[in-house]
Amino acid sequence: xxxxxxxxxxxxxxxxxxxxxxxxxxxxxxxxxxxxxxxxxxxxxxxxxxxxxxxxxxxxxxxxxxxxxxxxxxxxxxxxxxxxxxxxxxxxxxxxxxxxxxxxxxxxxxxxxxxxxxxxxxxxxxxxxxxxxxxxxxxxxxxxxxxxxxxxxxxxxxxxxxxxxxxxxxxxxxxxxxxxxxxxxxxxxxxxxxxxxxxxxxxxxxxxxxxxxxxxxxxxxxxxxxxxxxxxxxxxxxxxxxxxxxxxxxxxxxxxxxxxxxxxxxxxxxxxxxxxxxxxxxxxxxxxxxxxxxxxxxxxxxxxx
Amino acid sequence: xxxxxxxxxxxxxxxxxxxxxxxxxxxxxxxxxxxxxxxxxxxxxxxxxxxxxxxxxxxxxxxxxxxxxxxxxxxxxxxxxxxxxxxxxxxxxxxxxxxxxxxxxxxxxxxxxxxxxxxxxxxxxxxxxxxxxxxxxxxxxxxxxxxxxxxxxxxxxxxxxxxxxxxxxxxxxxxxxxxxxxxxxxxxxxxxxxxxxxxxxxxxxxxxxxxxxxxxxxxxxxxxxxxxxxxxxxxxxxxxxxxxxxxxxxxxxxxxxxxxxxxxxxxxxxxxxxxxxxxxxxxxxxxxxxxxxxxxxxxxxxxxxxxxxxxxxxxxxxxxxxxxxxxxxxxxxxxxxxxxxxxxxxxxxxxxxxxxxxxxxxxxxxxxxxxxxxxxxxxxxxxxxxxxxxxxxxxxxxxxxxxxxxxxxxxxxxxxxxxxxxxxxxxxxxxxxxxxxxxxxxxxxxxxxxxxxxxxxxxxxxxxxxxxxxxxxxxxxxxxxxxxxxxxxxxxxxxxxxxxxxxxxxxxxxxxxxxxxxxxxxxxxxxxxxxxxxxxxxxxxxxxxxxx
Numbered sequence: 001x002x003x004x005x006x007x008x009x010x011x012x013x014x015x016x017x018x019x020x021x022x023x024x025x026x027x028x029x030x031x032x033x034x035x036x037x038x039x040x041x042x043x044x045x046x047x048x049x050x051x052x053x054x055x056x057x058x059x060x061x062x063x064x065x066x067x068x069x070x071x072x073x074x075x076x077x078x079x080x081x082x083x084x085x086x087x088x089x090x091x092x093x094x095x096x097x098x099x100x101x102x103x104x105x106x107x108x109x110x111x112x113x114x115x116x117x118x119x120x121x122x123x124x125x126x127x128x129x130x131x132x133x134x135x136x137x138x139x140x141x142x143x144x145x146x147x148x149x150x151x152x153x154x155x156x157x158x159x160x161x162x163x164x165x166x167x168x169x170x171x172x173x174x175x176x177x178x179x180x181x182x183x184x185x186x187x188x189x190x191x192x193x194x195x196x197x198x199x200x201x202x203x204x205x206x207x208x209x210x211x212x213x214x215x216x217x218x219x220x221x222x223x224x225x226x227x228x229x230x231x232x233x234x235x236x237x238x239x240x241x242x243x244x245x246x247x248x249x250x251x252x253x254x255x256x257x258x259x260x261x262x263x264x265x266x267x268x269x270x271x272x273x274x275x276x277x278x279x280x281x282x283x284x285x286x287x288x289x290x291x292x293x294x295x296x297x298x299x300x301x302x303x304x305x
Numbered sequence: 306x307x308x309x310x311x312x313x314x315x316x317x318x319x320x321x322x323x324x325x326x327x328x329x330x331x332x333x334x335x336x337x338x339x340x341x342x343x344x345x346x347x348x349x350x351x352x353x354x355x356x357x358x359x360x361x362x363x364x365x366x367x368x369x370x371x372x373x374x375x376x377x378x379x380x381x382x383x384x385x386x387x388x389x390x391x392x393x394x395x396x397x398x399x400x401x402x403x404x405x406x407x408x409x410x411x412x413x414x415x416x417x418x419x420x421x422x423x424x425x426x427x428x429x430x431x432x433x434x435x436x437x438x439x440x441x442x443x444x445x446x447x448x449x450x451x452x453x454x455x456x457x458x459x460x461x462x463x464x465x466x467x468x469x470x471x472x473x474x475x476x477x478x479x480x481x482x483x484x485x486x487x488x489x490x491x492x493x494x495x496x497x498x499x500x501x502x503x504x505x506x507x508x509x510x511x512x513x514x515x516x517x518x519x520x521x522x523x524x525x526x527x528x529x530x531x532x533x534x535x536x537x538x539x540x541x542x543x544x545x546x547x548x549x550x551x552x553x554x555x556x557x558x559x560x561x562x563x564x565x566x567x568x569x570x571x572x573x574x575x576x577x578x579x580x581x582x583x584x585x586x587x588x589x590x591x592x593x594x595x596x597x598x599x600x601x602x603x604x605x606x607x608x609x610x611x612x613x614x615x616x617x618x619x620x621x622x623x624x625x626x627x628x629x630x631x632x633x634x635x636x637x638x639x640x641x642x643x644x645x646x647x648x649x650x651x652x653x654x655x656x657x658x659x660x661x662x663x664x665x666x667x668x669x670x671x672x673x674x675x676x677x678x679x680x681x682x683x684x685x686x687x688x689x690x691x692x693x694x695x696x697x698x699x700x701x702x703x704x705x706x707x708x709x710x711x712x713x714x715x716x717x718x719x720x721x722x723x724x725x726x727x728x729x730x731x732x733x734x735x736x737x738x739x740x741x742x743x744x745x746x747x748x749x750x751x752x753x754x755x756x757x758x759x760x761x762x763x764x765x766x767x768x769x770x771x772x773x774x775x776x777x778x779x780x781x782x783x784x785x786x787x788x789x790x791x792x793x794x795x796x797x798x799x800x801x802x803x804x805x806x807x808x809x810x811x812x813x814x815x816x817x818x819x820x821x822x823x824x825x826x827x828x829x830x831x832x833x834x835x836x837x838x839x840x841x842x843x844x845x846x847x848x849x850x851x852x853x
Contacts, residue, residue: 042774050448
């Protein structure tokens, strides 16, 4: 419990660091929202007026502490462009990303773990080569390529699934597969190597000598010992998925968090960018804490007094 | 290898089956909707499906200079511009039934069309017009002050030195007068553009922050109502039964945000009714759509806009007119137009593109491709060994523009100018350009309204304008003349002046390298009988003009 509190405190420190970092980055890179808003129809008078009305003429520390003050009172500010409170925009878009990510995770972890286990058990067998080959393919092909390929195949060629997201569950299948494809590959590879290491360990021979079937030995002992590093990888993948979602969301027209963050960067919309990054950072931190907790449950050696 | 292939196919097949299986549950509703649509499609369906490559950020036209699809279809302007059969444009009355201009060109008297109501039933009054222009000037984050600034008293209102716009006098519900600070011949044309859409004072005030954000609070007098807006995903429009004009053939419009490659797939499968080729690489348009299958489905219109290369006179050696002239002659414009744009356009030698009022054939045909002459000019200017030149590129530019810049760089290298390309993300690009320090860049100006002032004033109308567009044109006397030209009441005299200015700026001072105007191609699906692009070839269209 004490450990958990310490972790939470760590998360807060990380978040403050993240906010400061984004402030500095947005300050360093050229371009500002007034410029983007006016685009080609720019005039010096309008730039000056908008810069002032957006509060961008204030000094950097002034902007930073003003923003921090807002956050402490639960006010994440309003998007310069969308004229809506950042928090409501995030909460509006997050469910789409959540659904997509969960489905992608379900797909990738099932496929990754299953093929990894089969690969390890059927070591140097036909199936092993097949799964290993596919895993390499999964890791090396970028998300947008997978997305376009899936769209071509399932929409264009065979008319089985919708091209873009239309609100239905069916239209989430292709995005989820495209997004999960990559992580499935890495999970499979790690699962295979970890499990093979365990299968070579002497305790497996002991287990077999005790009279356990090979199947039972794998499921009850080896798999459990191979799990922690795979789970750590999976937790890391959560953040990977959230960033991969940016591309997937734009290819499949899903109104998710990734698109929101992308727009925020492109338009230098500071409050919106801060909001999406804080939110994502929080999710990742929580994901990591959860992974550690699961690992502790699985591995008694990690438990502290 | 083959094993992997076999597995891949097996895996995909398994996925496909899984997909089918999951789809089963939802199939009946979808299928029913589809059949209903198909049946209706044979009679009088009314659904138009379009795609755009980027979502809008707001529906409030006072807060954007880009997102016009909602203002154009949900709101209405006092006038509109229509393209005639011969390619010229005319101004048509919309919300304004009649108007009169005083002799001195300063006072405009308008009478509104009788019986116009907003889509919720609120009547349109002259006070709404006054409110609209005042809002343009008083909204803290207004992006459209330019469209109201010509009105008398606008500057005071913008500077918060006045409470109301004294240049607009409301006489009764239908009659009002607008007085300008100085004559502006393009004023009526500027009232035909989306930024001057008329809002309702009552509805906008009642909606508060929700105006332009929530569809049900964003109410206009136009032919359509905005039904649904899912950010980053889609917009749905429906016919406004209270619309004052003729009932359009298109009753419902679904606009989906898609990546260009995805659009092409959707169009070929019949899930889109119109494909905007401008968003695709010209090479793909060539290979896929300029084919026997689609050639009868191609619709093209001239984009009333000039593509050109901007040169910054502040940066050495571009401050030397000989050097700028050399660059003008070093670029093989015809080859670029032919190879990259498949000849879908027309070379332009002036600043006013073909179709723009003020276009003068006297200023055409003087600019040859002559690398030998360019080399000589460079040598005469003391740059026989060439110099380094940075061409800036917006990373969000279309593939065709990126290819064009490559060819230009190559052309310049051929005459000894060591041109390099610097790619910047959109916001950084704009920032550098606005700072006045961008060396040279590819520019496009599409007309907002058909008046020469719209293009020449934007680039050469004031010191500030020449700075934010990074041309830093040096001749103050000419800049003053450009600003003056808009106030000349006599049209013949005014266009003569523009012709002289064009010759001075482009031919004598070589401030820009005029390139070409392009065609805007669309492919239309079988369901569309007649598709009318925007008069100036913008990406956004008036749905009302399409016939299914």
